Amino acid sequence: MDCLFKPSTYRAFVERTSPTYLLEVQLVESLAGVAPAMGLRMQRRLIKRILDLPPRRQQILATAWRGVVLALPSRAWTEETARRAKPKPRRHESSLQLALLGIASRFDDGARRSLLARAGRGSIGVIASLGDVTDLPPAVVKAQIEKLADTVGKQAEEARRGTFGMPAFDLGHALVVINNWHPEFARWEPLLDLLSEPQASAEHKAGAIAALANAPERIPQELREEFGQVALAIAAGELAGTSTFFDSDEGITGRATILAIELGAVDVERDADPYLGLLAGDHPERVWAAHIATRLARPPDVGILAVLAEDQHPAVRAAAAAGLAHLAASGEGGELARSALSRAVKDGGVWVPQAIAGALAASEERTPDAQRLLADLRRHPLAAVSALARGDR
Numbered sequence: 001m002d003c004l005f006k007p008s009t010y011r012a013f014v015e016r017t018s019p020t021y022l023l024e025v026q027l028v029e030s031l032a033g034v035a036p037a038m039g040l041r042m043q044r045r046l047i048k049r050i051l052d053l054p055p056r057r058q059q060i061l062a063t064a065w066r067g068v069v070l071a072l073p074s075r076a077w078t079e080e081t082a083r084r085a086k087p088k089p090r091r092h093e094s095s096l097q098l099a100l101l102g103i104a105s106r107f108d109d110g111a112r113r114s115l116l117a118r119a120g121r122g123s124i125g126v127i128a129s130l131g132d133v134t135d136l137p138p139a140v141v142k143a144q145i146e147k148l149a150d151t152v153g154k155q156a157e158e159a160r161r162g163t164f165g166m167p168a169f170d171l172g173h174a175l176v177v178i179n180n181w182h183p184e185f186a187r188w189e190p191l192l193d194l195l196s197e198p199q200a201s202a203e204h205k206a207g208a209i210a211a212l213a214n215a216p217e218r219i220p221q222e223l224r225e226e227f228g229q230v231a232l233a234i235a236a237g238e239l240a241g242t243s244t245f246f247d248s249d250e251g252i253t254g255r256a257t258i259l260a261i262e263l264g265a266v267d268v269e270r271d272a273d274p275y276l277g278l279l280a281g282d283h284p285e286r287v288w289a290a291h292i293a294t295r296l297a298r299p300p301d302v303g304i305l306a307v308l309a310e311d312q313h314p315a316v317r318a319a320a321a322a323g324l325a326h327l328a329a330s331g332e333g334g335e336l337a338r339s340a341l342s343r344a345v346k347d348g349g350v351w352v353p354q355a356i357a358g359a360l361a362a363s364e365e366r367t368p369d370a371q372r373l374l375a376d377l378r379r380h381p382l383a384a385v386s387a388l389a390r391g392d393r
Helices: 007-017 023-037 040-051 059-071 079-084 094-104 109-120 126-130 138-160 171-181 189-195 202-214 221-235 252-262 273-279 283-296 299-308 314-329 334-344 351-362 368-377 383-390
Strands: none
Touching: 007 023, 023 040, 023 059, 040 059, 040 079, 059 094, 079 094, 094 109, 094 126, 109 126, 109 138, 126 171, 138 171, 138 189, 171 189, 171 202, 189 202, 189 221, 202 221, 202 252, 221 252, 252 273, 252 283, 273 283, 283 299, 283 314, 299 314, 299 334, 314 334, 314 351, 314 368, 334 351, 351 368, 351 383, 368 383
8 A cells, every 4th residue: 555655656666676666556456465464444544545545547557446446345435444445437437437337336326326327338347346236227237247148158159260358347247147036037048159159268158157056956957958068168178268367277077067066967977087087186176076076066066065165275265164064054965074173273374264254154054053153153262263253354
């Protein structure tokens, strides 16, 4: 924050390091990474700085500041600062402008009307700022789906020509989400076109795959087999997409494997190779193996979670621990799940106890043992863990 907001500190940093990259963009992106870990007082100091930002009209810089806005928890915004977040017309480039309008719309009816009007004109990115897409006017839904479908289709066309854009929003993910909640207007063909295009960027596919895997039951019955086969091909690496200078294909095979299993394209009882491939992969693949084990929840899968909860990488341990907590909360998994969870909660880092706290706090039903464990986590010495256990966001 000193580098960004104190010119003398900024100049001293430049003189000391001679950066060969876009320094302000990197500083803002780094700030977004640490913003969730700040104390509440520091988060509110940052919000005041954001409200006083001079116009940010370059897309790359505005998008970076949007990341900071979205990284701040809801509780950091008071009603006063949320109302002040409403920017003047065309003050910032649209990505940041919409993020700030979204914050203001929590309390300001004018800001929400402005967002709905933009959405009705087909403005991309408004859906993310509106938050809840389940109760939108039909005209807004139709305009958004048509615009998103057209833009996602163009992503596939551009990929076939060997060109890649850098949209500020995850277009495929947005189209899946709004399709899911408004099936009467849904457009699925552009998504199939994008996902089945081998030259399309992995970054453009990953969000859509994740959203599809989160609600596979919402995919129309007549398209489930086709989506399942595409997911299977992505999981096998045949359609995983290309990696550009700006993105990585990390995690896409795991997401696709989950979707293929959910849609019946992979039957792990008869062919566990994709599952085993994730278990034998690098840590992002092992993370997704833990998610699959949680979903399957058979006795062998509980054993896999117990082993992954001892993994050398904290992200894998956290994913496995969250799965064990999910099972233990509902009384599933037996003694193995309970014992593995009791070991995992003693992890010395922050990710694993935080994952357990989040899983238990989100569970609608909890066994007495799970209730006691959640009560202990509310008194955890790490604030990030205790806050999550209390349900603070």
